[in-house]
Each structure stands twice: as C-alpha cells, then as structure tokens.
Amino acid sequence: MYKVLDWMTPDPITIEANASIIEAIHLMKEKDIRRLPVTCNGAYCGLLTERMLMEYTPGKSTPLDTWEVHYLLSKATVADAMNPHPYTIRPDAPLCEAVRVMHDQKLNGICVTDHSGNLVGVVTTTNLMQALMALCGTGV
Numbered sequence: 001m002y003k004v005l006d007w008m009t010p011d012p013i014t015i016e017a018n019a020s021i022i023e024a025i026h027l028m029k030e031k032d033i034r035r036l037p038v039t040c041n042g043a044y045c046g047l048l049t050e051r052m053l054m055e056y057t058p059g060k061s062t063p064l065d066t067w068e069v070h071y072l073l074s075k076a077t078v079a080d081a082m083n084p085h086p087y088t089i090r091p092d093a094p095l096c097e098a099v100r101v102m103h104d105q106k107l108n109g110i111c112v113t114d115h116s117g118n119l120v121g122v123v124t125t126t127n128l129m130q131a132l133m134a135l136c137g138t139g140v
Contacts, residue, residue: 004098005091007131008112008121014039017046017079021056024048024078035109037119038082044119047086047111048078056081088113091120095131098123 015024015036024036028050038046056076089098089110098110102125109124 002095002131003091004089004093004095004112004123005121007095007127008091008123009127010121012037012111012119012122014044014119015048015078016040017077017082019078021053021073021076021078021081024081025053025073028053035122035124036078037111037122038078039119044111044113044117046079046082046084048082049108052081052083086111088117089123090114095123095128099128102128 013027013031013033013036015027015038017038017040028034028036034050036048037044038048040046087101087105087107087110089101089112091112091114101107102110109122111119112121112123114120
C-alpha cells in the first residue's frame with residue numbers, strides 16, 4: 001500500500017509570514033507553483049494558495065490604478081491572506097487517505113507534517129495523478 005511519503009513533494013518552497021503579498025506573487029510565478037506553505041520564524045504556521053491571493057487582491061473593477069494596487073500589496077503581508085489552520089496529513093498515512101481528504105474538502109493539495117508539526121512535504125493533485133498513472137502502468 002502506498003503512503004503519502006511515496007508520492008509527496010519533499011522540502012517544498014516556503015515563505016515567511018511577514019513577507020509581502022507581492023513577494024509571494026512573484027515567488028509563485030517564478031517557481032510555477034500554486035501553493036506556498038508559510039513559516040513563522042522557520043516553523044510551519046499556515047498555507048497561502050493562488051486562490052487565497054486572488055480573493056485577497058483587488059479586482060479589475062477597482063478604481064485604484066496599477067501602482068496603487070502594487071503599493072497596497074507590497075505593504076500587506078502573507079499573514080494577512082494565509083490560512084493559519086490548513087488541513088495537514090502525516091507522511092506515513094495511506095495515500096488513499098490524502099485522496100479522501102482532498103476530495104471531501106475540495107482541496108488541490110495538503111501540507112505534510114511530521115508528528116511534531118514540522119513541514120516535511122506537500123501532496124498535490126499532480127502527485128496523485130502521478131500515483132494513478134503508476135498504478136495503471138502508464139509510467140510517470
């Protein structure tokens with residue numbers, strides 16, 4: 001039976017809670033990722049996703065111009081937009097448990113933490129698709 005550890009992405013890219021929203025947006029674009037585990041002084045403390053950023057930032061219908069929006073987002077911190085209590089899963093959990101949680105909660109990824117709450121990885125829908133392809137014998 002596969003475990004989360006077998007398919008998770010270990011040592012994910014993280015961002016500090018006091019970083020600006022602009023820094024988070026640039027990091028996510030640069031690394032082509034949709035979620036950033038958040039750390040507070042190096043310890044895992046939350047999650048920031050692309051969707052959370054979209055909900056936090058002003059829409060195109062705002063009367064603010066581009067520079068004003070950029071200024072506001074450079075002053076707002078990741079802590080302002082993140083989820084401080086995201087779902088997590090242990091690396092030794094069965095992979096099917098990650099599938100169930102992600103399906104039931106309509107998530108695209110879950111942070112993987114050890115028994116002490118330390119971040120050790122992330123399991124995403126992409127990881128689950130890779131596992132499914134391996135199970136079907138089509139390779140990764």
